Amino acid sequence: MVVTDTAAGIALDAAAARRFADDHIVPRAERFDREGRVPDEFLRQMSRAGLWAPFLPPEFGGAGLSFTELGRVHAEIGRGCSSVRSLLTVHTMLAWAVNRWGTEDQRARWLAPLARGDLLGAVCITEPEAGSDTAGLAATATRAAGGWRLTGTKKWITGGQRADVFLAYARAGSGLAAFLVPRGTPGVEVEPLADILGTRASMLATVRFRDVEVASEALLGPASFVSGLVLSSMLDIGRYSVAAGSLGIIEACLDASAAYTSARSVGGSMLRDLQLIRAKISDMVTDAAAGRLLVEQAGRLKDDGDPRTVMATWIAKYFTSTAAARHASAAVQIHGANGCGPGYPVARYYRDAKVMEIIEGSTEIQQLTIANTAYWHPSPGSTSVV
Ligand SMILES: Cc1cc2nc3c(=O)[nH]c(=O)nc-3n(C[C@H](O)[C@H](O)[C@H](O)COP(=O)(O)OP(=O)(O)OC[C@H]3O[C@@H](n4cnc5c(N)ncnc54)[C@H](O)[C@@H]3O)c2cc1C
Structure with missing residues (x-):
């Protein structure tokens, strides 16, 4: 299926992604890997190709791409470079979660810039002492005046060095809650992780949340046990x-x-x-x-x-x-x-x-x-x- 009638006017399907991978990713992938980063200019090129969130509805600048076609697109990007595909994966996860679980205000605020790639997303779940076992996550979210206070350390965060917004998971009472935290929020610290075995250009980081105060609107989906679903x-x-x-x-x-x-x-x-x-x-x-x-x-x-x-x-x-x-x-x-x-x-x-x-x-x-x-x-x- 070729999607042409998007708000951004970008045609994107697996065939277009294949051409993009052959013309722009394959020739650069070795350099990205060697240098341990994907340069901003290339990330902007991905924006121009409409790659960041084509599954979003056209009203938010997406192309309304089906999951079947999205899988084909990600396979093409992964054929070219797993680091680029990893950056795309975590961005996709965040944008998808905002579209699926966000309030009308959250969708209006975040989705269009995420679709354009003006804002890049990363997902913060893993901690130094807890990965597979998400029940063992120790980061906490406690009620503060007008919102929440987040405390904890997240490790191995793909795109952490470059992301503009983090979807951070923390324990809130008896359940896990997810928060949209802009990078510049006071108390957010990003420490680059280098010399990873693979996906070396995926700009991994440790992200620390030191008494980070966010408004109530930062919470994605319901707090409490239900947010396990998020x-x-x-x-x-x-x-x-x-x-x-x-x-x-x-x-x-x-x-x-x-x-x-x-x-x-x-x-x-x-x-x-x-x-x-x-x-x-x-x-x-x-x-x-x-x-x-x-x-x-x-x-x-x-x-x-x-x-x-x-x-x-x-x-x-x-x-x-x-x-x-x-x-x-x-x-x-x-x-x-x-x-x-x-x-x-x-x-x-x-x-x-x-x-x-x-x-x-x-x-x-x-x-x-x-x-x-x-x-x-x-x-x-x-x-x-x-
Ligand atoms: C390149 C890279 C990028 C990543 N990007 C992100 C990211 O963007 N965001 C994020 O939050 N995290 C990210 N991670 C972290 C990743 O999700 C975790 O590494 C993964 O969940 C495994 O957790 P762990 O490393 O703590 O291993 P552990 O949970 O400590 O497991 C260690 C080993 O024990 C095995 N094991 C665990 N439980 C069992 C069991 N019950 N029975 C048998 N074997 C078991 C595991 O399979 C593994 O082999 C990234 C990791 C890497 C390497």
Whole structure:
């Protein structure tokens, strides 16, 4: 589907994202990775391409893109550069949460600048002592005159160095509450994190909230137990984006490996003609095809408002992230020593793919969650959960 009639007048679909990735991301991804940042000029280029929040309704400057098409877009960006896709993922999570859970005033204030990319968003959940176990989060939100006071430290925050607004989760009474906190709010401190294994250009930071006072309007969704829903629904969107991005890594590994094995000969044979090499390539082709079907299924169920999308998204992310790690390793192997050097992108895919197994629900958490479905149905092992 090509969307042309947007408030910003920008046509965006997967084909446009593919062209953008080939023309603008692929040639720059190595430099972004080496320098550990995505420059502002490039972020503005993404704005001009309408990439930041095309799923938002046109009245807020989005393109009303379906989830199915959004997944395809994120797969294309992830094929080009996982750091850029990571920045897009956290921005998407924040913008989606404001659109889904925000009041009319919050949507009017935040969504248009988020759609244009005039404001970039980041999401603050993880703490030095709590990641997978969100019940262990220690940041607190307490009532203060006219609003709330936030205290706590958030670590590993993608885009934290660059974001203009944070969606920060803190314990408020018996539940978790989410707050929109502009970067310049007194008491917000950002400390860059460098030398990350993968997604090295995603501008990670530790973000400290030192008695940060925010107005009541900063609270997104209801305070109390219900706001667990804000967190879980937002994580589902992030997981979907990472599933698509991991699919992009598999496709990038396949492209690089097909090109290399068609150009390199060993002992008088082209690599592409060696059976053990072909086995690796065929596994990449198969998992790329299967991963695409799983991501598309999750997207279609989201578009239909079908709650089974949540499990479909877990399964898609589990499949594509673990397959990406496996195939990025195979791609380095296929490239031999060249795979370990700076002249080929596969070393970056290898480092980035490992990160996909940790973020948005680690592999182990996915295994625990997906296994539950075997016990939900009268016939154990049924795949009808999705
Ligand atoms: C590059 C990068 C970007 C990130 N971006 C963000 C961001 O933007 N915002 C944000 O809030 N966070 C972010 N994170 C943090 C990420 O979400 C957490 O790292 C993730 O949730 C895992 O938490 P943890 O690192 O504390 O690991 P832990 O929870 O300490 O887990 C350690 C290990 O134990 C395993 N484990 C945990 N529980 C169980 C269990 N019950 N059974 C078996 N095994 C278990 C885990 O799978 C993992 O292998 C980012 C992390 C990275 C590396």
